[in-house]
């Protein structure tokens with residue numbers, strides 16, 4: 001075999017190796033994605049089993065489930081507290097300049113642009129507006 005023939009064969013083999021490597025890499029990605037999907041499905045089914053059990057047995061669960069139901073109750077109570085806190089934080093306060101209702105989360109009055117001082121927020125929070133219409137100050141300003 002002469003030099004050029006050997007060179008041609010080497011180049012061809014290198015090309016074939018690159019093709020094999022690319023195909024293998026694609027196969028790896030494909031199988032990894034399939035594994036991810038299977039794991040997602042297992043998690044989903046497991047979650048639905050748990051939801052169904054909670055629904056059917058929240059008042060007559062076996063002893064082994066006690067800690068889960070206890071934890072669930074504690075987290076639900078903590079969540080309710082946080083949601084209450086969030087509603088409180090979103091209560092309306094009034095702009096010291098124009099009197100427009102503003103949200104406690106606003107840095108500036110949406111009506112007149114006055115900066116809302118942090119200490120003013122604290123002071124105003126003691127006289128929270130309780131019209132309870134569920135709208136932010138900004139939404140009410142836009143209505144006018």
Ligand SMILES: [Zn+2]
Pocket residue numbers: 095096097098099100109110111112113114
């Ligand atoms: Zn204002």
